[in-house]
Amino acid sequence: MPTIVVEVMPKAELLDPQGKAVAGALGRLGKTRFAGVRVGKRFEITVEGHVDDAVLAEVQELADTVLSNSVIEDVVGIHVLDAPAGETH
Amino acid sequence: MRIGVVTFPGSLDDRDAQRAVRLAGAEPVALWHGDHDLHGVDALVLPGGFSYGDYLRCGAIASLSPIMTEVIDAAKKGMPVLGICNGFQMLAEARLLDGGLIRNEAGRFICKDQQLRVESASTDWTSGFEQGQEITIPLKNGEGGFIASAETLERLEGEGQVVFRYLGPNPNGSLNEIAGISNARGNVVGLMPHPEHAVEPGFGPDTATAMRSGTDGLTFFTSVIERALVGA
Numbered sequence: 223m224p225t226i227v228v229e230v231m232p233k234a235e236l237l238d239p240q241g242k243a244v245a246g247a248l249g250r251l252g253k254t255r256f257a258g259v260r261v262g263k264r265f266e267i268t269v270e271g272h273v274d275d276a277v278l279a280e281v282q283e284l285a286d287t288v289l290s291n292s293v294i295e296d297v298v299g300i301h302v303l304d305a306p307a308g309e310t311h
Numbered sequence: 312m313r314i315g316v317v318t319f320p321g322s323l324d325d326r327d328a329q330r331a332v333r334l335a336g337a338e339p340v341a342l343w344h345g346d347h348d349l350h351g352v353d354a355l356v357l358p359g360g361f362s363y364g365d366y367l368r369c370g371a372i373a374s375l376s377p378i379m380t381e382v383i384d385a386a387k388k389g390m391p392v393l394g395i396c397n398g399f400q401m402l403a404e405a406r407l408l409d410g411g412l413i414r415n416e417a418g419r420f421i422c423k424d425q426q427l428r429v430e431s432a433s434t435d436w437t438s439g440f441e442q443g444q445e446i447t448i449p450l451k452n453g454e455g456g457f458i459a460s461a462e463t464l465e466r467l468e469g470e471g472q473v474v475f476r477y478l479g480p481n482p483n484g485s486l487n488e489i490a491g492i493s494n495a496r497g498n499v500v501g502l503m504p505h506p507e508h509a510v511e512p513g514f515g516p517d518t519a520t521a522m523r524s525g526t527d528g529l530t531f532f533t534s535v536i537e538r539a540l541v542g543a
Binding site for chain 1: 375410411413417418459460
């Protein structure tokens with residue numbers, strides 16, 4: 223079954239307290255080369271049947287309206303996993 | 312007056328809100344998220360809690376509940392709707408209110424009695440307050456940081472849609488210390504602090520006079536009742 227991946231990140235200009243906390247932990251571990259961390263979300267959506275442009279358009283719409291909130295987040299990527307060569311978006 | 316309180320999976324303060332409605336002198340009506348029926352209520356409260364475990368985003372899944380079709384429709388027709396904490400998050404997710412709520416700046420859950428300034432006494436839920444009145448009601452949330460674009464923020468401030476502002480140190484990093492806002496019409500109000508927990512002497516926040524005697528939250532509910540009586 224094909225899988226569509228949607229990636230969502232908090233808007234770049236917004237403070238990301240989760241990322242800040244992780245970055246703080248890295249600093250305490252002595253990992254000083256890592257200047258910052260931001261935490262986002264990855265959705266893996268399995269699709270019945272094959273993925274065509276209509277399915278991708280529907281996922282794009284869901285990504286914009288349900289999976290993310292455009293006030294606080296950006297959809298940074300949508301791509302298909304396990305797709306036959308040539309159909310990867 | 313009949314005021315509906317919608318219970319979602321994970322709502323916690325629905326019964327507190329019903330009790331507040333009763334103490335204010337109206338009849339509380341328990342509504343269920345899965346229904347498409349407001350049972351003829353005159354106003355609505357979306358209560359606090361952790362609907363759907365705050366999965367996806369706080370209030371996001373609840374904002375897609377069956378009953379939200381009717382809630383959004385009623386709100387757009389002018390029915391008074393109050394969103395408390397998780398209810399505020401739902402109203403923002405449903406786009407009935409501008410902006411959004413993100414994790415508290417300090418990354419910690421906050422639970423304290425919070426002083427607020429009433430910035431607008433012209434909404435359906437705040438008409439019993441004086442403009443500029445300082446009140447104290449409990450604040451308890453992990454994701455209460457109010458954010459909006461610079462343009463939206465300017466409009467909210469300019470149009471008098473900022474209804475409550477935090478006093479003292481900013482508890483959660485909210486822009487412009489915003490604790491609550493309304494829609495342009497003033498019938499939909501959302502705030503992070505909890506008026507329903509400050510409605511009865513003995514069970515509210517401490518005041519200068521006596522422990523747990525704060526009842527500032529009651530005015531939210533009496534305001535909407537008085538509005539309805541005047542309008543009737």
